[in-house]
Amino acid sequence: MLSHPTTKKQRLENDDESVNDALATVGNLLASFGALSVDELANILGYLKVEEIMRSRCINKKSREAAKMTIVPLSDFYFYVNSLERYNAMNVMTRALPNLQQIRIDHLGRGHKWSEGEDPNEEEAARFADWTTHDFGMISNFGKLRILEITHAVGLNGRYPFLFNSFPLLQQLTIKNCYDLKWDLDMLVGFPLLRELKCCLNHKLHGDISSLRVLKDTLEKVEICWCENVKGDIMDLADFPHLKELELGYDTAVTGDIRDIGENDFSSLEHLVLPKGVYGGRGYEFDRISDAPDLVNTLYLLVKQRPALLLKEWYGRLCCRSPDWYDSVEDDPYDCPTYPPPLCIGFVQAGPRIGYRWCTNQSDPCACDVIWLDPEPDVESSDYAIYVDELQQIGSRVDLFNGFERPPEEDEYREIVVPLVRREGLTERYYYEESDEEYDSDIEEW
Numbered sequence: 001m002l003s004h005p006t007t008k009k010q011r012l013e014n015d016d017e018s019v020n021d022a023l024a025t026v027g028n029l030l031a032s033f034g035a036l037s038v039d040e041l042a043n044i045l046g047y048l049k050v051e052e053i054m055r056s057r058c059i060n061k062k063s064r065e066a067a068k069m070t071i072v073p074l075s076d077f078y079f080y081v082n083s084l085e086r087y088n089a090m091n092v093m094t095r096a097l098p099n100l101q102q103i104r105i106d107h108l109g110r111g112h113k114w115s116e117g118e119d120p121n122e123e124e125a126a127r128f129a130d131w132t133t134h135d136f137g138m139i140s141n142f143g144k145l146r147i148l149e150i151t152h153a154v155g156l157n158g159r160y161p162f163l164f165n166s167f168p169l170l171q172q173l174t175i176k177n178c179y180d181l182k183w184d185l186d187m188l189v190g191f192p193l194l195r196e197l198k199c200c201l202n203h204k205l206h207g208d209i210s211s212l213r214v215l216k217d218t219l220e221k222v223e224i225c226w227c228e229n230v231k232g233d234i235m236d237l238a239d240f241p242h243l244k245e246l247e248l249g250y251d252t253a254v255t256g257d258i259r260d261i262g263e264n265d266f267s268s269l270e271h272l273v274l275p276k277g278v279y280g281g282r283g284y285e286f287d288r289i290s291d292a293p294d295l296v297n298t299l300y301l302l303v304k305q306r307p308a309l310l311l312k313e314w315y316g317r318l319c320c321r322s323p324d325w326y327d328s329v330e331d332d333p334y335d336c337p338t339y340p341p342p343l344c345i346g347f348v349q350a351g352p353r354i355g356y357r358w359c360t361n362q363s364d365p366c367a368c369d370v371i372w373l374d375p376e377p378d379v380e381s382s383d384y385a386i387y388v389d390e391l392q393q394i395g396s397r398v399d400l401f402n403g404f405e406r407p408p409e410e411d412e413y414r415e416i417v418v419p420l421v422r423r424e425g426l427t428e429r430y431y432y433e434e435s436d437e438e439y440d441s442d443i444e445e446w
Contacts, residue, residue: 080104084109102146102147140162159183168190168193177200183202197212197222209236220245235260238262247271257278338421342401
């Protein structure tokens with residue numbers, strides 16, 4: 001049986017009912033919103049993103065008060081201050097959203113700089129004297145910060161004591177490429193909950209890593225690189241129970257000896273990079289080629305104690321002052337040698353099997369044969385297929401010095417390399433057929 005079509009009057013009545021229902025729903029929502037206390041509303045806002053909280057605070061006075069109380073949740077999102085617009089937004093947030101938990105401070109853009117601190121580098125200050133200055137001290141209003149990252153912040157120059165005594169809840173601190181920011185490791189006492197410390201290219205950072213002992217029970221990750229004024233002994237951190245990653249690479253003045261690391265030291269360590277000033281550090285320089293096997297075996301035994309520890313980033317090299325050292329055939333001050341001698345050493349791994357080999361450099365090696373420290377896995381094991389595949393990749397890089405387990409003697413090296421250099425014409429790379437005068441003028445112009 002066919003139904004009767006809806007009349008215009010009925011449609012209007014239905015529309016009115018829908019509108020009334022919607023209004024009633026909105027009214028109930030408003031009534032519910034109005035019934036919320038400021039504390040309850042702040043808890044609700046805590047589930048929103050920063051932008052959403054900032055928009056929500058515009059609803060009424062209660063929402064503004066709730067926003068001020070909201071603990072902004074930690075997430076992958078950083079409030080990233082890298083422009084004048086973002087700086088102005090941060091200025092508003094210091095009053096509207098003071099419980100922000102993570103922030104990243106960067107360069108504000110050409111013509112704008114952060115305010116200088118105490119005892120600034122006058123020469124550096126003069127370079128940016130005409131740029132507009134913006135208040136760096138503003139970040140001290142975010143007293144609930146858990147994560148603070150400062151990178152490439154042009155204008156940061158001198159000391160900023162508030163930076164190290166305003167954030168007692170801080171858990172992660174990153175300071176990178178802040179060349180004139182003056183601070184000391186002992187100032188970290190102001191962060192009793194700090195878990196992660198990352199410092200790179202901070203030339204005015206001073207201190208001894210023993211200062212980190214005040215954070216012994218909290219630190220999990222420490223990265224200090226290209227900070228030449230940081231010193232100390234690696235064993236000062238050996239009893240840190242939660243330390244998983246330790247990287248003290250490149251130009252730090254930290255010293256020590258990996259042979260001092262006992263079974264109970266660095267108990268949680270999974271990633272270790274030490275500077276070349278440490279016996280066994282990355283880039284460690286041997287006095288003689290014959291010294292290498294002892295160090296390699298020491299590192300190998302350390303890894304066997306800690307299977308999670310990675311060695312792929314490690315390398316050593318023969319010191320250029322060593323009596324075993326010799327120059328590349330085509331050594332030229334204007335170019336990198338094409339066939340340098342294999343005077344660096346590094347680890348290789350195929351499946352579960354670890355070995356080492358001498359190579360030309362750590363990044364793109366032309367290598368000698370691998371000296372294996374582990375036996376070959378059983379053919380029937382689940383690791384064997386992976387081992388064979390990775391072994392082929394390793395073998396593909398052993399060509400020029402195939403048959404050598406250690407660097408060839410200088411005469412052997414030249415017998416291998418000189419014919420290649422002559423064939424490719426590399427020794428004539430800078431040969432000029434023009435007169436000496438034309439040659440001299442070309443060099444001067446270049």
